[in-house]
Amino acid sequence: MIRIYRRKIDDLRRVVIPQQMLNGINVKPGDLVDITCEGGSVRIEKSMPTCWLCRSDENLVEVEVEEQNCMICSRCVMRIQMALIRRQRRLKKYYTFEAAEEIAEETAQQETEE
Known part of the structure; x- marks a missing residue:
């Protein structure tokens, strides 16, 4: 009615x-x-409640963002985790390469000094 x-x-x-x-x-x-x-x-x-990022309403996890409680779906949580892992791998690869260059330079300097 x-x-x-x-x-x-x-x-x-x-x-x-x-x-x-x-x-x-x-x-x-x-x-x-x-x-x-x-x-x-x-x-x-x-x-x-829906996901703060994609508006999905399935498998939500409560997350604090800038002192506010937000909901994020497990799919977006997984995407964020994978992006962070990829970034960490790139940084590790970069720093490993950079460290190898520094060691090579130091070794070259020591050899020229001797």
Whole structure:
């Protein structure tokens, strides 16, 4: 059954949503809601947690980012881990090559000094 509640918009362009409606979508104080506007209608839905990066809603892990709790899916966590591993390998390869060059230079200098 559709119920219609009529409310007045205040001077700050706010409207109070009736408690019965919020109870109907299981929204409590402090919960997040998604508000969408389409074709002259406004829709309010209880916000469901999604991945901060890809908006997936599967296998979410809570992560603290800049003192805020965010949700990231396990797929994005895996992608981040793989990117960090690749970066670490590149850096290790670079530093190993750089260290080998330094050793070769030191050895060449010692040989010329002798």
